[in-house]
Amino acid sequence: MIQYIDMHAVLQESISGVYADLVTRPTGRVVRERIERAIAGRGGGEVTVARMDFTGVGCIDYSCADEIVAKLLRDRPAVLVLSGITDGHCEAIEPVLSGHGLAALIERADGTLEGLGVAAAAAALLDELVARRLAARRPGGTYALTLA
Amino acid sequence: MTRLVEVPAHFDDRSFDQFAGAFAEASRDDERLLFDAHAAEWASPYGLVGLLAAGQAARRPGSGAAAERPLLTAPTNPEVLSYWARAGFFREAGELFEIHGKVPRVKAAEESEVLLPVTSVRAAEDVHAVVSKIQQRASAILASELSLDPKATMGFAMALSEACQNIVEHAGTGGWVAVQAYNWRRKLARRVVVIAVADAGVGFRHSLEPTQNKRFGDRWGDAAALEAALVQGVSRFRDPGRGQGLAGIRRYLVRWAGKIAIRSGTARIAIVPPWDDDVPLKDGLPPFPGAQVLIIIPEQGSAER
Numbered sequence: 001m002i003q004y005i006d007m008h009a010v011l012q013e014s015i016s017g018v019y020a021d022l023v024t025r026p027t028g029r030v031v032r033e034r035i036e037r038a039i040a041g042r043g044g045g046e047v048t049v050a051r052m053d054f055t056g057v058g059c060i061d062y063s064c065a066d067e068i069v070a071k072l073l074r075d076r077p078a079v080l081v082l083s084g085i086t087d088g089h090c091e092a093i094e095p096v097l098s099g100h101g102l103a104a105l106i107e108r109a110d111g112t113l114e115g116l117g118v119a120a121a122a123a124a125l126l127d128e129l130v131a132r133r134l135a136a137r138r139p140g141g142t143y144a145l146t147l148a
Numbered sequence: 149m150t151r152l153v154e155v156p157a158h159f160d161d162r163s164f165d166q167f168a169g170a171f172a173e174a175s176r177d178d179e180r181l182l183f184d185a186h187a188a189e190w191a192s193p194y195g196l197v198g199l200l201a202a203g204q205a206a207r208r209p210g211s212g213a214a215a216e217r218p219l220l221t222a223p224t225n226p227e228v229l230s231y232w233a234r235a236g237f238f239r240e241a242g243e244l245f246e247i248h249g250k251v252p253r254v255k256a257a258e259e260s261e262v263l264l265p266v267t268s269v270r271a272a273e274d275v276h277a278v279v280s281k282i283q284q285r286a287s288a289i290l291a292s293e294l295s296l297d298p299k300a301t302m303g304f305a306m307a308l309s310e311a312c313q314n315i316v317e318h319a320g321t322g323g324w325v326a327v328q329a330y331n332w333r334r335k336l337a338r339r340v341v342v343i344a345v346a347d348a349g350v351g352f353r354h355s356l357e358p359t360q361n362k363r364f365g366d367r368w369g370d371a372a373a374l375e376a377a378l379v380q381g382v383s384r385f386r387d388p389g390r391g392q393g394l395a396g397i398r399r400y401l402v403r404w405a406g407k408i409a410i411r412s413g414t415a416r417i418a419i420v421p422p423w424d425d426d427v428p429l430k431d432g433l434p435p436f437p438g439a440q441v442l443i444i445i446p447e448q449g450s451a452e453r
Contacts, residue, residue, distance in 0.1 A: 024272040025313070058279075062306060063392055
């Protein structure tokens with residue numbers, strides 16, 4: 001099963017005000033803790049798979065990227081599929097992942113899955129999804145989620 | 149008795165050391181300070197937020213009374229006075245200084261050059277407000293006037309966020325940020341966007357001392373602390389994910405041929421782009437509390453990316 005996480009909604013629940021940006025470590029910490037509560041106990045012993053939808057999120061800074069994405073991956077075996085993501089978001093998340101030797105998958109608008117971070121780690125994530133039939137190879141040779 | 153601190157006529161990062169020297173000299177005997185800006189002709193965002201930091205540091209501890217605030221004589225040139233008001237300086241200075249001279253009641257940020265008026269930063273919530281505001285104001289200017297790729301707008305907001313968080317996480321007190329665009333004839337003859345951040349907090353050396361002092365041994369000081377933070381990405385926190393902020397700012401600036409300079413205590417470090425002739429590291433400067441950060445992003449045009 002893939003857990004769906006609406007990052008904009010989690011952000012809105014996490015901070016007072018109407019801000020749409022994932023910035024600052026305190027904000028990142030609160031957002032991550034909400035996500036951790038949401039995914040806790042759902043794995044049933046399997047690697048957690050979560051689809052984090054960034055639609056509606058303005059800016060994400062390096063501190064927040066580290067506090068949310070990198071720490072979620074550092075603290076548990078997980079496959080994070082980042083959707084609704086812009087090049088600007090990737091610019092903050094990619095170096096943070098690479099710095100820790102980690103990777104996530106990004107889901108492009110056409111459904112294509114791509115690696116973000118360390119290539120070998122990203123390939124292992126894709127293998128995990130394919131093995132659990134959560135992703136499949138498409139005619140063009142690219143991969144996409146089967147439930148998308 | 150009151151001690152005089154002269155505000156340089158052209159007050160920017162280049163004349164800041166002269167100001168810091170006067171401030172250090174006047175602060176020695178713990179008398180009330182008078183910051184004299186009556187002859188000021190121009191001040192950069194760095195000068196304005198630096199002056200606020202000096203005002204914050206000059207409040208004598210334990211006083212609390214309005215009478216114990218330092219004095220400030222406002223610029224007498226009406227244009228300068230009007231500009232300082234539009235840049236949001238007096239809105240923040242009113243709490244820190246006993247101001248002498250007529251201050252115009254002008255709303256801040258009514259012109260395109262002032263992308264973000266002088267704004268106080270005390271908590272994470274303030275950083276959210278700053279980032280939100282700058283994205284509304286700056287994206288058009290960054291793309292149309294500086295010829296930056298629209299993608300660079302988010303990177304700019306990230307850099308601003310990380311620079312402001314430095315205050316929230318490390319200063320131990322509040323600080324200020326200002327962002328402006330202007331024609332920089334002196335160095336480049338093209339437009340630039342400048343981010344200036346200043347606080348009068350504990351500074352980099354004090355912040356990093358518990359974790360880095362032993363590693364550097366005899367070399368430990370303000371310059372070593374700045375080098376550790378900006379070049380080596382060291383943080384006072386043991387969490388391996390820390391230190392991302394300044395590293396991220398550096399990456400962004402390398403990509404857009406930008407510059408960052410950080411002054412803290414008696415030292416100043418800079419990542420110097422090809423168009424500038426600044427010194428990478430200076431030590432033995434007049435002491436000044438906290439940290440002052442300058443970020444410059446030039447109009448792209450013919451600049452190498």
